[in-house]
Amino acid sequence: MQPIRLAHVTDLHFGTEDPAVVAGLRADLVRQDVDRVLVSGDLTMRARAVQFHAARAWLESIGCPWTSVPGNHDLPLDRPLIRAVRPLSGYRWVVDAHPEPLLHLGGLQVLGLSTPRPYLWKGGRIDAGQVARIGTAFAQPARLRVLMTHHPVFRSRQRPRERVVRGAERALHAAARVGVDVVLCGHDHVQAQVDLSQAWPGLRRRMIGVMSGTACSRRIRAGESQSYTVLELSGKRLLLRVRRWRANRFETLAETWWRRSADGWRK
Numbered sequence: 001m002q003p004i005r006l007a008h009v010t011d012l013h014f015g016t017e018d019p020a021v022v023a024g025l026r027a028d029l030v031r032q033d034v035d036r037v038l039v040s041g042d043l044t045m046r047a048r049a050v051q052f053h054a055a056r057a058w059l060e061s062i063g064c065p066w067t068s069v070p071g072n073h074d075l076p077l078d079r080p081l082i083r084a085v086r087p088l089s090g091y092r093w094v095v096d097a098h099p100e101p102l103l104h105l106g107g108l109q110v111l112g113l114s115t116p117r118p119y120l121w122k123g124g125r126i127d128a129g130q131v132a133r134i135g136t137a138f139a140q141p142a143r144l145r146v147l148m149t150h151h152p153v154f155r156s157r158q159r160p161r162e163r164v165v166r167g168a169e170r171a172l173h174a175a176a177r178v179g180v181d182v183v184l185c186g187h188d189h190v191q192a193q194v195d196l197s198q199a200w201p202g203l204r205r206r207m208i209g210v211m212s213g214t215a216c217s218r219r220i221r222a223g224e225s226q227s228y229t230v231l232e233l234s235g236k237r238l239l240l241r242v243r244r245w246r247a248n249r250f251e252t253l254a255e256t257w258w259r260r261s262a263d264g265w266r267k
């Protein structure tokens, strides 16, 4: 059976992008030969049309399919009327008319949820309707089930005081019930991987939580650099490879193997 090879890319923040990293990221994604790029939001810095167009053009330039959800920066912060009435209009117009994509393709299932809200400054929420959607979206048989949100469903070691997305716990219980394998998120601009059943005791399944750093913006946290994650499924094994920007190129920072077992995934 063919491996499934994905790249998790997040927090591009066009408007504050570093052109050298943007070019390096495209070249590295081509080198990694991924089947699909999954983008977990904050494509722009200020939800400007020119920034959405730059993000879209960059995604198209990679030459492989991509799936995206919006982040809090993709809602206009400084235009309150648009923010209140049509918060995702720029994103929908330029990036994707469907901010909550559902993909079933070649054994891969991806559900993306839109977590930013106009009434939350930078936080996010998964509401009851979205939890219900998790319950129905993954009904078909699949080799890999991926849930993607912008806001994190777990706290990273580097930023232990950051808030998780509102509704994270009930969303994860729903995800565990339908056999989700991996939850992808961004927003914190750090790279992290966790066993979500340890972060959230009581989950009936061991799912993997993956966070990647900002992919190509200058908004890097202390001790971090721009990064993204390659996920490669072959048989019952899932390889997570963190690629980080260093000395003018992307290089592998860490590789972690996870193995599928009866109750989910173990390192």
Ligand SMILES: [Fe+2]
Residues within 6 Å of the ligand: 011, 013, 042, 071, 073, 187, 188, 189
């Ligand atoms: Fe961000």
Ligand SMILES: [Fe+2]
Residues within 6 Å of the ligand: 042, 071, 072, 073, 150, 186, 187, 188
């Ligand atoms: Fe964000």
